[in-house]
Structures are given as structure tokens and as C-alpha cells.
Amino acid sequence: MRGTAVSKIKASVIGASGYGGAEVVRLLASHPHVDIVHVTAESQQGRAMSSLYPNLRHFVDQEMIAVNAERIGRESAVAFVSLPSGKAMHLVPGLLEQGCKVIDIAADFRLRDASLYPIWYKFEHKTPSFLSEAVYGLPELHRDAIAETRLLANPGCYPAASLLALAPLMRAGAIGHAGIVIDAKSGISGAGRGGGGGFGYSEVNENARAYGVAGHNHTAEIEQELSGLAGRAVQVVFTPHLIPMTRGILATTYATLAGDLDQEEALSLYDDYYAEAPFMRVLHDALPETKATLGSNFCDVTVRVDARTRTAIAIAAIDNLGRGAAGQAIQNMNLMCDLPESAGLLFPALYP
Amino acid sequence: MRGTAVSKIKASVIGASGYGGAEVVRLLASHPHVDIVHVTAESQQGRAMSSLYPNLRHFVDQEMIAVNAERIGRESAVAFVSLPSGKAMHLVPGLLEQGCKVIDIAADFRLRDASLYPIWYKFEHKTPSFLSEAVYGLPELHRDAIAETRLLANPGCYPAASLLALAPLMRAGAIGHAGIVIDAKSGISGAGRGGGGGFGYSEVNENARAYGVAGHNHTAEIEQELSGLAGRAVQVVFTPHLIPMTRGILATTYATLAGDLDQEEALSLYDDYYAEAPFMRVLHDALPETKATLGSNFCDVTVRVDARTRTAIAIAAIDNLGRGAAGQAIQNMNLMCDLPESAGLLFPALYP
């Protein structure tokens, strides 16, 4: 349904059958500066993309193929890799070798310290030499480096929300380096399309529960980036929850104030920190709600100072498949490919 | 967030605080050829559009104003009127007088026979002289007339789905003119933002029920248009239902076969009838599901022939706020304003 122009960027999506990969495909399908070259899915080879994702009928009817890093790298200017963590690290060298830029949506290149992978992800990193050149793709923290890199580590969905909630406070030294609590609530699509036995509708609907208590692997990248902002080691308690909705993450974060900070000053930190960010909306008079970001790349954020307990409560809302995965990945692609940062992403969320 | 170009079409939305009007605003906000001039809402005057619809923050932060037909008509090339039925008929003359094209999203100009209003809508039509020039805005039935009119009656959400399901069969004379059953299932947003006492989350969630049995006012326009297709009077039994989802209509329709028709022939009727329709997707191997249209202007449709009972079962899925209201209205605007039919609407639904 979309025409091909010589000047368009050729993009491929490896792992297009999962929710994250399919959302990249959805966004690319209406991106004005991109042509989709290949979509891959090991388990669905030969099946039309649109038979699995019926929203893509008439947009992306091409067949999903098997992964071939050499061919995809050669025929694509940029490749999105959306596979379970531990897979991309094997493919990335082959893609880069062909001159293809890589955006990894999993965790394989998020942690700069290779020794953290066995601890948090239970695997040894097989291509650790690439960790030093990979850039953590949160533009509000690393915009310039993103524009220069060929290997981008797209943030996890929880870290995206958590970091965008806490960054202005941490950068300003307004909160302590320990005792930080991040309580995050996610829609079920975060569990992925496979999902497995525990994500049938009837058991997930009308249900709320925590999981991964005191051990979720996203803790590592949250601490890495907060430590970078603070200039010293930061520790957090991070608890994810599943709640009965398809999309959305709400991260409610709690931190003890390091010194005096009133409500107005706190909001000013956010206004300033996000002054140039096209997808950040700092709320003064309202609280973030996930639905305001549904299907979009926006992050709504605010902070409230509880003077009584000397606590800052910062809250961020995103779409876990948007700002938490595919939308963020497109924003990063735009920066890496010298396109306008918001190209193909500047539309409002669905509401209601 | 959007620039103003001299060549853009100036559009206003009267009744922007309701779900239908707000969805028009959402779609206009990222339409490449339109500038939003005014948004009105009697009950919300002075309030920012984006404080009521937080998805529109940074897009449409302007205040909602009171309705002033003369001013809005003068300053707008096209006005969308999204008010409860019985209100637009008072405003339309004033808008047209200023040279403004009008797209009425309510029922005020859908029925050509003024005497039907007291029967189905319980009000007398006050400006019946405009009924003859109004065009019923289903492009698949009336594309040429839509392009010529200054007064467009946007179809009801249920009729849009029902007519798109049945039109190919009825036009071909493949089904009878009586005994047609239309059983439609709608998301709750169809009840509107106000909604009233019966639409609180806790009572609507995990609940399904029929309403308006044997008397819903959409019956009138369904019969009018089916009769037009058949060239003789057609009668239907139409039963709407509310089911626990926000958006979407699934219309399951049943009609007795008029003669011999096998499965393959039936699908061919649909393929042919919708060959030129950019937002129709005729499914051969799958059944329509509402989620495949979520947030979009697409209509997915299919037909199954039950040879055992000599019945055609035609099914259509739409987003009630998309193809069933605002998306359809934008498509009609495009036709009326000589823009590409799919301008601003060619993006896939959200899935999952």
C-alpha cells in the first residue's frame, strides 16, 4: 500500500512475530521515510505478517522469513532486533559487518558491565567487546551519543518509565542514593505474545499481582543509568506488577529528599530537564494515566513532594510497546539516521 | 505542535467534548491537509481541550468555546457537528449560509423522509427542507454524491457496520427482503462520554446485555439504505448489545438466500463490490474481529453461506468511533474537499 522511493531508508525487523517487533512493523508501515525490506520470524516462516497481525492487512502482507544476518545486513540500512534476551548478541556482529545499523530491543547490549549478565540474566555474554560501543537508547539521557552510534540498546519497558520518572531528581542531586522504591504496573502485553501458560485471558482478567519480586533483571539497567546520573552508585528496590490491561506502564517511584525541595521547585526540575524532549509531557495539575499514551510514543510524568515524610513521589506513564519498546526504537532510528526525531511518531494516543 | 499553511483546510468541530467529536479532533490533529480552527463544547467552555482529553496534550491545547454558527461558519471551510440528535438541525442552516460545508455526525439529516423522525427519534424535524440535499455518507454506496454535497449526513455506527456487511448481497439480489436479522455488539464508548448512570465501569465490566430491542432508531436508516440497494422496501430486525470493551462494533447479520449461491460466489460479490474501496478488507479465510480495526477507519467484512439452512451470514467489524463515526467523517471530508480519500487515515489499527 506504500510506495517505494529511492531516498527512503531500508529497514528490516528481526523477530517480527512478537509484540515488540510487530509494533515496530506497525509504526514503520506508516513512517514517511522508511521502506520495510524484511520481516523475520523463525516459528512463523512463510506465513504472511498480516495473517498473524490482522491490523496489518493491506499494509504488510509480505511473508515472514528466517533470519539470515548476512543477507539482512546487506539489504538493510537499519535492522531492529526484537528477540528474547540472549539471542541478539549472536546476530549483531554479522549485521554490523555489512554496514547495517542495529537497534536491539532486548537486553543484550544494555549493560556496560558484562559480568552483570550472569547475575541478572543467567547467561554469559558471548560478544562482550560490543558492549563498550553500544549506546543506551534513552534520548533524554544520551541524545548525542545515539546520533553517532551504529549499535543501539533500546531500553527495557520498565526502565524507560522508571528512569524518565527519576532522572531530573537524580541529576539534580535532590534525592538520596539508597532507599529508592520503584513500584511499576504493566499491561499484559509486556509478557509477550507467547506469554505461556499463565497469561490466558480468564486468569489474567480481573486480577493484579506482583512478580519478579527483589530480582527482576530490569533492576540492573535502572541502577546503571541512575548511577550515571548521580555520579555514584545508586541502589533501587524494583517491583513489577501485572494488571488487567493490554498496554501501558505506570511507574510510581519513591525517594527520600536529600535536602530542601518544595513542590514548585521539583516541577521546575522536570520542566527544565525535559524542555527539549518532543515526547515528554510534564504535568503540573494532573497525574499521569497510561491511557493518555496508548499507542503513542509519549511519556507523561510528574512529581509530588510529600513534605510530611520528606519523600519525592515521581510518576511516569508510557505505552510499554510504544515508549517502552517500538516507539522508542523508531525515535532512536530517526536520530541514528539523521531524520527528524519525531518523524512517523507525531500522532496522539487513542482516547478513550 | 502543528504548523499553519495557507493552503490547509480550516476545520472546526462543534461538540468536541463528546467521544465522537473528540475523535474527529484527534484525527484532524495529525491530518496533513487540515488546520483546526475552533472546538466547541457548551458544558466545557473555557476548558482546554487537552485537559479533558489528555491524549491531546501538546496537540490541541486550545480552549473549547461556545457554539456560534455564524462565526464558525464564516471562519471554517468545513464544520463537523457532533451533538446529540435533534440539535444539528438548528445549526446547519446558519453554517451553510456562510459557505461552510457541514458534516453532521448525528442523525438529523440521515433520513430522507421527515415523517420518520417522530416515529424513530421522537422529535419533529425543524428544517426538513435540507433533507433532500443531504447525502448519506457511506462512500461505498454514495461516493459521487458525497463529493458534490455541502451537507453530509454521517452514518450511525451500527448502520455503517450493518450496511457494509449486507450491501453486496442486497445489491445483487442474493437475499430476501424480509426476515433479515442484524445482531450487533458494541463497545461502551458508543454510549457517549456522558453515558449516564448505567455506564459506570463496575457495572459494565464483565457484563453483556441487549438494549433498544425492537425499537432502536438506527433501524430506520438501515432500512432506508437497504431499500435503496434493493429497489424495494426492506425490513430488518435490529438488536444492539453492549459488551465490555471500549471501542468496536461487530455486526452479525442473517438473511435467507433468495436463490442459489455458494460460498465462493458469495465472496466474489464482496470482492467485486468493494474492489475500489480503500478502507474495506474482504476476508476469505478469517472472520472479522473488532481489534483488527481499533483506532482505524478500516472495515473488515466477510460472508458465510450456510447451505443447510439456506442462510447467508455476513459479518462486519469496525471501530465505532473510527469507521462508525469520526474516521468516516474525515473520509467524507476528504471526498467533499477534493483531497485524497484516505488522507490522514492510512495507518493500521492498534494490535494488540
Place this chain on the structure above:
Amino acid sequence: MRGTAVSKIKASVIGASGYGGAEVVRLLASHPHVDIVHVTAESQQGRAMSSLYPNLRHFVDQEMIAVNAERIGRESAVAFVSLPSGKAMHLVPGLLEQGCKVIDIAADFRLRDASLYPIWYKFEHKTPSFLSEAVYGLPELHRDAIAETRLLANPGCYPAASLLALAPLMRAGAIGHAGIVIDAKSGISGAGRGGGGGFGYSEVNENARAYGVAGHNHTAEIEQELSGLAGRAVQVVFTPHLIPMTRGILATTYATLAGDLDQEEALSLYDDYYAEAPFMRVLHDALPETKATLGSNFCDVTVRVDARTRTAIAIAAIDNLGRGAAGQAIQNMNLMCDLPESAGLLFPALYP
């Protein structure tokens, strides 16, 4: 948590890990006249019932065991069999031989004509000699026979709702024998705990779709029982739909009037027909809604006469796991075991 009394009825549940079987266990756990002896589940042997169904913690913590028809039949006065259709027919002879009464929740003994199994269920019946003694367990149609039988065929969820909607009209000869349309909407739990790939939360949520169009196997028992009521062959078009809720079936049925029948007369037929039925509620001024039956054994039903089109529209609401499966099974057990018909079932639904 529940004591054992000599006089209590010993009951076992074969196939306790599925939703239907687990709901039988839930109801038995607070039934005043029953002790649970065995719960079986091939795939979950050795696992505590309450680890799979956390609502049963402290109630039924015993382990699920493998099926052994001889032992279960010997140690139980009544056995509920809740397995995929085609399995119970192999177990039932062994259970009956031990003097154990059997309530089959699947379809194996619902159809009196063995030749219908290959057509509608795609398997040959292996123990057809038992079909003649099996009683179809809808008490409103067969109360006396139920009380006498040792082999009960519990109705399907859709047939339960559909038959309770149409029975008074059909018995009275008020409607025709062809052209009957049954459009049913079901919660997702009807797809079972396994469910398979298509029932992940994210794809089912905010989605509505038909399935099994013109071929669902429940058609057979609906036609069998309606034919019995009419005294001649009756044919129906039955279309099931999945809608995003966990429990509940709403069956909207359409039938052409056979003669004169006004609204008041129609409701009288229902009042009379269900005068002695403890779990039927005939609504005069309201329409059935599934939530009013959530978790209970009640069926809410009404009829509306559309004089304009000479159509009767009868609507029934049930909980598919209650009146549509486990609740109905307990009611049948009560009748078969000479207990009060409503023992253990006389509690209101959950609302909201």
C-alpha cells in the same frame, strides 16, 4: 476445612483441572451434603488442586490424581466427568458398573442419535448403547427423568442458554420451526483453561469475534431438544461469539411468530413454563444481563415481541461455568441424589 459426616454423599471430579471441573469442585467445597473424595487431572498428577486454583487454598488442598474409573466408581456415589468430548464415553461404563452415578459435563451422551457424532463432533461413538438411557440434564425440560437416571448428560453452555430462551415459545407452538436465529455471546472461559494460542489476554481483550459460523457442534443438541419440544424437526442457525469477559453467556434468539401473540401473552408463556423452576427468573421490565448471574446457577430470561416484523426476540443470560456447566451439574446431582434441588446453590451472583 470441611468436616466429614457419614451421611454425606461421596463425590469425585474427573478432569478437575479444567475450568468446568474446577468450578464443580468449588461448588462442592461449600455444598452442605457432599464430601469430595477424588479430584483427577492427567496432566497435573501430584499437584495440589489449590496450587492450580488459588481460590481453593484451605478448601481443597488435596492432590490431583490420575483417572482410575474402577477405583473412583467404587469409592464415589457420584462422579462428575469434565473432559474434552470423546473421552467420557470410554470411562462411563466402568464408573456405572461400580454403582456410581455419572454426570458427564461434555457432549458424549447428549445426542440420542449416535450417527450425529461423526457429523458434528468428528468422532464415532464407542459406547452408543448408553445413549438411550442417558438423560439430557435440563431440569426445566426433563426434571422427572433426571431424578431417575444414573447417567446424566449435562447440557452444553450455549444450548443451556438457548433452550431456556426458546423453550416456552416452542412448547406453546408460538413460533415457526425454521428460520430461527440464535446469536450467542460468550465469555472467554468457555474456551477452557488450555485455550490454546488464540486466547492470550492481549489478543482477546478489547476484541469481539464470531467463530464456528454455520458449523458449531452445539447446534445438534439445540435442534434435538427444540424438536422434542415442538414434536417435529426444528432447524436453527447458531452463531457463537467470543467477547472480552471471563464468564457469562448472553443468547439472543430470533424466531418468526407462528400466529398472533402480543407482548403480554408472550411473557405469560414464560411465567407459566418456569413457575416451578428455582433458578429461572423471568424479567418483565428489564432485559437480562450476564453480570446478574455471575458465579451463580441462575438464568435470567425474557421475551420481546416485535409486532412490526412479526418476530419474537427471546434473550437468556447465564454464567457459562454456572448454569452452563458446573452449577447445572450440581443441580442435576441434587435431583439424582434426592437432595433439595437448590442445595448448595442458593446464593446470589456477584454484582458488581
Place this chain on the structure above:
Amino acid sequence: MRGTAVSKIKASVIGASGYGGAEVVRLLASHPHVDIVHVTAESQQGRAMSSLYPNLRHFVDQEMIAVNAERIGRESAVAFVSLPSGKAMHLVPGLLEQGCKVIDIAADFRLRDASLYPIWYKFEHKTPSFLSEAVYGLPELHRDAIAETRLLANPGCYPAASLLALAPLMRAGAIGHAGIVIDAKSGISGAGRGGGGGFGYSEVNENARAYGVAGHNHTAEIEQELSGLAGRAVQVVFTPHLIPMTRGILATTYATLAGDLDQEEALSLYDDYYAEAPFMRVLHDALPETKATLGSNFCDVTVRVDARTRTAIAIAAIDNLGRGAAGQAIQNMNLMCDLPESAGLLFPALYP
């Protein structure tokens, strides 16, 4: 549908049209030792209880009447008062004067310190002399006092979950007295039947958001009761959230360890503290999920020790209308009226 026996306790429900009051009525309707005398609702006088709550058809078809404390007190042995906070304080003296025991489901008698009402509830207490005799109705903390009182203050829904999560740790001195974070997620029924403009299905569905940040009035009773357990002043940060489900509260609580405590020791504290509590289930190998308590009076609770950050994470799940309101009220009634503590409440939750 239920018989009247001389020995049954006569109970009335003031404010029966709200969700909390209606749930009391639902539970009383199948309570073996209670007869319902009056149900009141100012705004619904003369309307049948079952026309508002269709689940109660055939159970409680009596009309709702206006409140008359003198008459209700005289004719009832126990009265449940389920009105917005600030109303019960005017009625209670009149009820008690008639010898009627009172269970207030709102906040009017929860706080022992009258000066806290203007701060947290924005009203002056008008009958503060009753505060000293009122007993806070959490049986695990105050079982003996509950059995002796004539005036019971039923806990708030959030405090019920929060206190049951934290009590064993606080009583044992295992956690600090400051820096406690309580992050609670509630179903929408917590907002009440009225709910107001913000609780329409379409806006609440697929949405998550915090509210009452740093100022929710339930903070006061949480701190009061934790302080009682600690023997010194305790301060908490409490943030409630609304998530898209009808019922259920999940409270995730975070507290810094006061000394050494390993995972096994922590669970032992819970096992011991709740050894005699019939509605507490301490989970060792699983995490609480709200659905396991749906419609019931159970509270599932666990604790996890994060040695890395020296934090205890305690989690509790309840049904906000069950253990969080009406179920708890019935349990308290049982204790106050010398009935078995679990009478009328010993049934499993609905699952799925």
C-alpha cells in the same frame, strides 16, 4: 426466598444502594443466622433493592426505605451503616440508644483522635465522645475487643490490606518506623457506585493511574494502627492507584529491615501471627493475586526479604468489597453477636 426463624439475628443495612452496603446485603441474604429487616437508601426510596442489584432478584426484592435511626435501631439487633464518611456520626447515637449494635463501614469512628478528622477528612467530628468506645474492626489485631463492643469501626479497604501485610513485621519490631512505602492498587468499585464523572467505563478501562498522592485519608488509620503495633509513632507514604478491574486490592509494602531477618524467619512471623485467623492465607511459594480472593473474605499475604537492599516487601491481596468492606463487616458481626467467626463467609472465591 429465605425463611424467618425466631432465633435469627435481625439486621438492617443503612445505605444499601452503594456497593459496600449492597455487598453486605448480598452476604446477609445467604447468611444462615440472619434475617434482613430493613434496607435504606435516601436516593432510591421505594425502589426494590433487586431492581438496582439484579443479582438479588428472588433474594431481596423488598423496597429500600428512608433512614429512620430510631425505628431501625428498635427493630434491628445490628445495623450496618454504609454511608459517605461524615454521615454515620449523626446516626450512631440514635441507633445505639435503641440497644442496636452498630457496624460503621465508613471512617467516622476509625480514628481515636478527633483532631485528625479536620486534617484528613476535612470535617469536624460531631459526636467525638463515641470515639473512645469504638473498636477498630480488624480481628487479627483486636479480636477480643470486637467481641465486646457495641460500636464497631470497620476498616477502610486500603488499610485492611496494608495492615494485614505489615502487622507481623511491625509487631515483631522487624522493620523501622519511618520510610515505609505502601503502594496499593484497587479495582474501580472502590470509587463507589456513584463514582462521578471520572469513572465511566471507556475512560477507566485500559488505564492505570495514581490518585490522592501524599494525602489520602486512609493514611491516618494505617499510621494509627501501625503505631499501636509498634508502641511508638509510625509514619508511612501511602499511594493508592486505580486499575481496570472491578474488585480487588493489591497492597505492595516496602519497609527497611531493623535488624537481621532472613526469608524463612520472615515467613515464620506471618505463620505465627496468623495461626488462628480463619481468613488469612500465608503464601510461602506463591505471590498473592487479587483474583484468588474475588467475592470472598480471604486475605492472601506473603513477605519477601531483599537482602541486597535490606528491605522487606510484604504483599497482601483482598477483595475490596469483601475483606475490604462487607465481608469484614459480617465477620465482625459474627464476633459481636457470638456467632462462629466464619458463619456465612466460608466459601471460596470465584476463579477464573
